[in-house]
Amino acid sequence: MKCPRCKNEDPSWFYKGSKGWYCRRCISFSRVLIEEEMKPIELEEIREGSEEYVLAYPLSEAQERIGRECAQYSKTSDILLCCCCGSGKTEMTVYTIAEALKMKQRICFAISRRQVVLELAQRLQEIFPEADVIAVCGGHTDRLQADLIVCTAHQLYRYFQVFDILILDEPDAFPFKGNPVLHAIADTSCKGHKIYLTATPDAVLRQRVLDKEMLCLTLNQRPHGHPLPVPAVRIGPTVYLFVSMILWILRHREHPRMIFVPTIAKANAMGRILKVLFHGYVCTSKTADRDEVIQKFRSEKAGLIVATTVLERGVTIPGVDVCVWEADSPVFDEASLIQMSGRVGRTFHKPDGDCLFLLKQKSLLAERCVRKLKEANRSCDA
Ligand SMILES: [Zn+2]
Secondary structure: OOOOOOOOOOHHHEEEEOOEEEEOOOHHHOOOEOOOOOOOOOOOOOOOOOOOOOOOOOOOHHHHHHHHHHHHHOOOOEEEEEEOOOOOHHHHOHHHHHHHHHOOOOEEEEEOOHHHHHHHHHHHHHHOOOOOEEEEEOOEOOOOOOOEEEEEHHHHHHOOOOEEEEEEEOOOOOOOOOOHHHHHHHHHHEEEEEEEEEOOOOHHHHHHHHOOOEEEEEEOOOOOOOOOOOOEEEEOOHHHHHHHHHHHHHHOOOOOEEEEOOOHHHHHHHHHHHHHHOOOEEEOOOOOOHHHHHHHHHHOOOOEEEEOHHHOOOOOOOOOEEEEEOOOOOOOOHHHHHHHHOOOOOOOOOOOOOEEEEEOOOOHHHHHHHHHHHHHHHHHHO
């Protein structure tokens, strides 16, 4: 037996109900009977002219080159678009999307966070004014078809063998990270090729490139051409780190500042301590009005926010400086460290900024993160 959706073949996941055998491995997405033939949903033809695009800013030379290569090679191969934080990965997929629409192919952009789905759908609608672009995510599932679909990873189960091109944003992060069911559902939704967008590919993706199962396109330069921020590292006991952090907050008082901490408990505790001295916010996965908190922080010229890794990706705050408290904590992996430092210097107007890692003891991961960023910068100079 094999589940037609998540490809599970492990018998312990199969149960027999009144209507027949079904798979419990992917049951959270809806019940799928094993005998049931999954059918692609009926989709309307893609409209003429939907491939016309308008870019607010021209792409940089490097973005243009990688974007063209991606459009060309994704016709015949899966692609790992391994591009540094803030390199404009979305913009680089514009040619691929345009070519697919022109050939009346189905294309989908799958992202982890609902808020980002809504934002990206709007951005893509502005880029492709003639196309019908929809966001499919919690609260927006009445309509499933359009010329261009932007959805959360969890909505992919609605599409069976539909996409000629599936773009997966941040496949190494939540909810894809360590989630084989979701990866299988993504595979099932796509009959053509996939494009993985990430600055920090995990071991599985890297291995697939080594095995020549997919092609890797790399870009280590941001559109504004400034180097990636390399974190300064301070190591010492908690008191020393705390004083360093306070001085850092004061030194950068004219900019927005993000302080990343390893756990929710530490975020709340740090928020309480800092409140005595500064006005600021706390944001964790338990923050109920998270989008509102981010919006408030964003609206302040020099705000302060304490956050967990919940904000390590998908957030662009112009001119932000970043401090990572206990960067040696096992909670942070190398990808987290690179992503957190990658919040700095992302925009044309504020292409530089400061990043500080505070460690209780030496950490190989932090060292590797610093080395990788330096290497990426050197590869651009060459
Ligand atoms: Zn299944």
